[in-house]
Amino acid sequence: MSFESPLDETPGATYAAALPRGRRTGGRTPAGDGRRVVETLARVPTASTSTPPWGSGHAERILEASSPDGRLLGLDADGAAIARSAVRLARFGDRAVLRRANFAQVAEVAPAAGFGQVDGLLLDLGLSSFQLADVERGFGFRAGGRLDMRFDTSHGRPAADLLATMDAAELTALFVATERSRSPAGLHERSSRTRLHVPVETAQQLAALVERAVPTPRGRRTHPATRVFQALRIAVNDELAALEAGLAAALVLLRPGGRLVVLSYHSLEDRIVKRFIAAEQRGCVCPPEVPICVCGRRPKLRSLGKSKVPSVEEVAAIHVREALA
Numbered sequence: 001m002s003f004e005s006p007l008d009e010t011p012g013a014t015y016a017a018a019l020p021r022g023r024r025t026g027g028r029t030p031a032g033d034g035r036r037v038v039e040t041l042a043r044v045p046t047a048s049t050s051t052p053p054w055g056s057g058h059a060e061r062i063l064e065a066s067s068p069d070g071r072l073l074g075l076d077a078d079g080a081a082i083a084r085s086a087v088r089l090a091r092f093g094d095r096a097v098l099r100r101a102n103f104a105q106v107a108e109v110a111p112a113a114g115f116g117q118v119d120g121l122l123l124d125l126g127l128s129s130f131q132l133a134d135v136e137r138g139f140g141f142r143a144g145g146r147l148d149m150r151f152d153t154s155h156g157r158p159a160a161d162l163l164a165t166m167d168a169a170e171l172t173a174l175f176v177a178t179e180r181s182r183s184p185a186g187l188h189e190r191s192s193r194t195r196l197h198v199p200v201e202t203a204q205q206l207a208a209l210v211e212r213a214v215p216t217p218r219g220r221r222t223h224p225a226t227r228v229f230q231a232l233r234i235a236v237n238d239e240l241a242a243l244e245a246g247l248a249a250a251l252v253l254l255r256p257g258g259r260l261v262v263l264s265y266h267s268l269e270d271r272i273v274k275r276f277i278a279a280e281q282r283g284c285v286c287p288p289e290v291p292i293c294v295c296g297r298r299p300k301l302r303s304l305g306k307s308k309v310p311s312v313e314e315v316a317a318i319h320v321r322e323a324l325a
Contacts, residue, residue, distance in 0.1 A: 038065050040261050040304065041120040058122060059085065063092045071095050073115045077102040077151040077237075078131065102152065104242035107249035117255040123246055125239075126265035139233060141207035141225045147200065149229075149236045159236045160201045175231050203229075230266065243269060247276045251300055260301070277303055 038061045063072055072095065076082050082100050089096040101109045103123060110118065127139060135145035138159065149159035166174065200206050210225040234240060250260045264270040280301040284293040 035061070037122060037261055037263070038062055041122060041259050058124060059089055059096065062120075062122075063089070063095055071097065071115070073097045073099065073110055073113050073118075075099050075101045075103055075106060075109060079152070080134075081128065081130070084130070100152075102242055103249075104245035106246055107252055110249075110253055115253070118253050118258060119255060120259045120261070121250050121254060123243070123250075123260075123262045125243065125263060125269050127233075138203035139229070141203050141223065141229060144202060144204045147203055147206055149233045151237055156236060156238075159232050160199065162236060163200055163206070163232065174235055175228065206232075234268070240268060240272060243272055244276075247273065251280065259304075277301055 037058055041062065059072055059074055063070060066072075072092075074082075074085060074089075074096065075098075076085070077100065079100050082098050086098055089098070097113050097115075099109050099113055106121075110116070131137070131151075132140040133143050135143050137148040137150065137153070138145040139149055147158065147160040147163070150156050200209060206228070207223070207225040210228050214224040214228075247260075247262075254260060262269075262273045264273055281299050281303060283297055283299045284295055285297050286293050286295045
């Protein structure tokens with residue numbers, strides 16, 4: 001989402017904020033998180049906002065806070081999410097503009113939709129409860145269903161196809177790189193043996209495979225398949241590369257004083273966001289022995305700091321020009 005929000009501090013800066021990992025309830029995030037998002041994004045009555053992907057709860061709060069002239073662009077790769085949000089946001093008329101697209105495409109989609117520069121941009125990462133309950137795509141092992149895991153089912157390869165073509169070395173690289181399996185060797189070996197006899201095509205099959213392969217310590221509350229499902233979903237949707245593209249687009253789209261806010265839900269996302277903000281806060285990168293700056297680099301973001309609410313992970317920054325992250 002993007003907001004038009006002239007700030008009191010550091011004119012011309014773009015501010016960034018990262019909201020730490022939080023729990024999802026209902027469509028997206030808890031109500032308290034939604035209030036913090038709006039407070040972080042906007043301090044003014046009018047706004048133009050771009051939000052990819054997003055929960056319509058956030059969108060409603062932003063449109064209400066920016067009434068009567070604020071506009072919002074909502075992007076989501078999931079067509080079902082766009083359809084639900086179109087109904088929920090219908091009362092805002094043409095102030096709410098929806099497009100089916102991945103936020104990696106926001107630099108192209110936003111200008112085409114009439115959002116050349118924006119005042120705030122919200123990246124709400126992760127899944128909604130609607131997606132976890134979707135038995136047609138197998139995002140979660142509790143709902144089950146075909147092992148698809150694509151946000152946009154018209155593009156890419158389903159998770160079952162990806163799993164069927166990966167050898168043990170590729171599986172090892174996937175789970176180790178994403179830090180999602182506590183017992184990768186056992187899981188990869190058993191997965192390879194299983195596929196010799198029967199393809200792993202459903203969420204239930206994959207969950208059962210993980211349970212047999214990964215020891216579960218007594219008293220552990222998290223299902224052993226949780227991290228494996230997350231790692232596979234990240235790979236299917238190329239989520240980390242999309243996040244990097246979306247962050248880069250923020251610097252192009254945010255006007256001076258604009259804010260970038262990112263809601264992250266696991267450590268891989270959080271690390272990418274914080275490194276991006278840290279890098280874009282830097283000014284001169286000339287070697288210490290150079291007496292005066294010759295690189296001409298200026299800070300593009302100013303951090304708004306970390307949330308003090310322990311249940312949610314937050315990062316904020318201002319695009320120097322000014323941004324929210």
